[in-house]
Amino acid sequence: MDIDRLIEGTLALSREIFGSGFIPLHRPVFEGNETRSKDFTGSKYAIATVNGTAALHAAILLAGVKPGDEVISQALTFIATCNAISYSGADPVFVDVDVDTMGMSPEALKRFLEGHAEKKDGKCYNKSSGRRIAACIPMHTFGLPCRIAEIAVICVDWNITLIEDAAESLGSYVGDKHTGTFSSMATLSFNGNKVITTGGGGMIITDDPILAHRAKHTTTTAKIPHPYKFVHDEIGYNYRMPNLNAALGCAQMERLNEFLDIKTELADRWGAFFDQNDVRFVRAVDGNKANHWLNALVLDSKEERDKFIKITNDNGVMTRPIWTSMSKLPMFKDCQSDGLENSLWLEDRVVNIPSSVPDRALKQLDR
Numbered sequence: 292m293d294i295d296r297l298i299e300g301t302l303a304l305s306r307e308i309f310g311s312g313f314i315p316l317h318r319p320v321f322e323g324n325e326t327r328s329k330d331f332t333g334s335k336y337a338i339a340t341v342n343g344t345a346a347l348h349a350a351i352l353l354a355g356v357k358p359g360d361e362v363i364s365q366a367l368t369f370i371a372t373c374n375a376i377s378y379s380g381a382d383p384v385f386v387d388v389d390v391d392t393m394g395m396s397p398e399a400l401k402r403f404l405e406g407h408a409e410k411k412d413g414k415c416y417n418k419s420s421g422r423r424i425a426a427c428i429p430m431h432t433f434g435l436p437c438r439i440a441e442i443a444v445i446c447v448d449w450n451i452t453l454i455e456d457a458a459e460s461l462g463s464y465v466g467d468k469h470t471g472t473f474s475s476m477a478t479l480s481f482n483g484n485k486v487i488t489t490g491g492g493g494m495i496i497t498d499d500p501i502l503a504h505r506a507k508h509t510t511t512t513a514k515i516p517h518p519y520k521f522v523h524d525e526i527g528y529n530y531r532m533p534n535l536n537a538a539l540g541c542a543q544m545e546r547l548n549e550f551l552d553i554k555t556e557l558a559d560r561w562g563a564f565f566d567q568n569d570v571r572f573v574r575a576v577d578g579n580k581a582n583h584w585l586n587a588l589v590l591d592s593k594e595e596r597d598k599f600i601k602i603t604n605d606n607g608v609m610t611r612p613i614w615t616s617m618s619k620l621p622m623f624k625d626c627q628s629d630g631l632e633n634s635l636w637l638e639d640r641v642v643n644i645p646s647s648v649p650d651r652a653l654k655q656l657d658r
C-alpha cells in the first residue's frame with residue numbers, strides 16, 4: 292500500500308464530501324444552543340451540559356467545594372440542588388426562605404452567618420461545626436426571582452462563593468438583569484418539564500473566562516485540545532449535552548419569547564381568578580419579572596391544600612404540593628438549619644396549578 296497516495300485520496304475525498312476549511316471528525320451542533328443561551332441571559336459564557344444536576348455538580352466543584360465543606364442552601368427546593376452538593380462530598384446547611392419570593396431570604400442568611408460563622412484566613416467557617424462554608428446556592432423557586440442582589444452582597448462580605456440554581460428561571464429578571472447573572476456561576480435546566488426543553492439538558496453560565504474554560508474542560512472528560520490525540524489531564528466528567536438535545540435546544544430557544552408571552556397571559560388569567568376568590572396567587576415582587584414556569588397558590592391551611600389537590604386530581608386536573616422540605620428527608624435530616632419557619636409554613640400551603648403553554652395558544656401561533 293502506498294501511504295502517500297492513500298493520504299492524498301483521503302484528503303481529496305474529504306474535500307469533495309465536506310467542502311473546504313477544517314473538517315472535524317464528528318461535528319457537534321451545540322455551539323448554537325450555547326450562544327443563544329448566553330445572548331438571552333446576558334452572560335458572557337455558556338457551557339451546555341447533559342442536565343441541570345450535572346451543571347450544578349460541575350459548578351460546585353469549580354467553586355472549590357471540597358469533601359467535608361458545607362454549602363448553604365434552602366430547604367424549599369427540588370432535591371437536585373442538595374444532591375449536587377452531596378456529590379461533591381459537602382453537606383448542605385439550610386437557611387429559611389422569604390414568604391413572598393419563596394426563595395432564600397437574605398435576612399435569614401445574614402442572621403445565620405452572624406450567629407454561626409466566622410471569617411478566618413479569607414475564608415468562612417461555621418463555628419458550630421468547625422467546617423468551612425464554601426458556597427451558597429439560592430434557588431429561584433418556580434421562576435420567581437429571589438432577593439439575589441442582597442444575597443450576593445452578603446456572600447461577598449463573608450467570602451462565600453455564590454452559585455445560583457437558576458434551573459427554573461430562564462426568562463426571569465431582577466430589574467433588567469437576568470437571573471443567574473448575579474453570581475460567579477449559575478446553572479440552568481432544560482429538562483422536559485421546563486419553559487424550554489432539550490429533552491434533558493443543562494447549562495452553566497458565567498462571566499468569568501477562566502471558570503468558563505474550566506467548566507468546558509471538566510464537563511468534557513478533561514481532554515486537552517489536540518487535533519487528534521487523546522490526553523486528559525485530570526479526572527473529568529462526561530457531562531456534555533448530546534448533539535441531538537442541543538439541536539432541539541436551538542429550535543426551542545427560537546420560541547422562548549413566544550412561550551414566555553403565552554405563559555404571562557396564562558398567569559394573568561389564573562391570577563385574576565384567584566384574586567377574585569381572595570386566594571394568594573404567587574407573583575414576582577415589585578421590580579422583578581417571573582417566567583411563570585409553574586404557577587402557585589398559597590392556601591390557608593394544609594387541610595385546604597390537601598382537599599384542593601385531591602379533588603382537582605380526581606377530576607383530571609393535575610395540581611401538586613410544593614416539595615417536601617429537604618430538612619425532612621432521611622439524607623438531610625441531620626443537616627444544620629435555622630428552624631425554617633417560612634419554609635415549613637409554605638410547604639403546608641403551596642399548590643402548583645397547570646402551567647403549560649396551552650395547545651390552543653400554540654396552534655394560533657403556528658397558523
Ligand SMILES: Cc1ncc(COP(=O)(O)O)c(C=O)c1O
Pocket residue numbers: 342343344345347368369371372430456458459479480481482491492493
Ligand atoms: C431547582 C432545580 N435544580 C436543579 C434541577 C435539576 O435539573 P435537571 O432535571 O435538568 O437535572 C431542577 C430540575 O429539574 C430544579 O428544579
